[in-house]
Amino acid sequence: MCRIFDEVAAELVLSSEHFPSYKNIMPEVHVRIVDLPILDSIQVLRRIHQNKLVRACGVVTRRSGTYPQLKLAKFTCLSCQALLGPFIQSSEEEATPSLCPFCRSNGPFHLHHEESHFRNYQRIALQELPGAVPPGHVPRTKEVVLLDDLIDVARPGEEVDVTGIFTHCYDMETTGNVISRTPTSRPRTGHSTLPVIATILEGNHVAKCDLAT
Secondary structure, eight states: OHHHHHHHHHHHHHTOTTOTTHHHHOSOOOOOOOOOSOOOOGGGOOGGGTTEEEEEEEEEEEEOOOEEEEEEEEEEETTTOOEEEEEEOOSSOOOOOSSOTTTOOOOOEEEOTTTSEEEEEEEEEEEOOGGGSOTTOOOOEEEEEEEGGGTTSOOTTOEEEEEEEEEEEEOHHHHHHHHHHSOSSSOOTTOOOSOOEEEEEEEEEEEETTTOO
């Protein structure tokens, strides 16, 4: 949903006769959604919220470094050296060519780094505010993914108001730990060799709580 907003806004702004020089200042346009009327606690986010826009407040307890994430990928066919793409990448799956339209071969294909486009990627850990935790409960923490111009908008120790898409991703670390502890022939009771899915927030807007309206 947010990606569609960005695409429409970019088409209107970057190709508009009213802002012909805007692309020289900012090559991309992002739609930020603020003042969502419903404020959810991290503790109540469940399956019913998945793939929906949610808003939550919390304390930033950890912030990762900034990494390049593949956004638009171009590939070189090693059979005929043709350049294929671009392929739009998403958080759900990696888009790669399966057939070269020039030589009709099935590859192999090599990522062309110079022709591909990357974006900034960062993660923060958002923990429930102390006053919002019910008695007898442990504060919950949720990972928030920040992209593009949202990088470094929040620092550890700050209370922030986050709006984003509550979605899921493959938890490689947890799945690996479960499989390594589970014998192949006779799985232990209570353990599963099925992939473990973690839930995250794909951030759309982040503001400090004392500055949020």
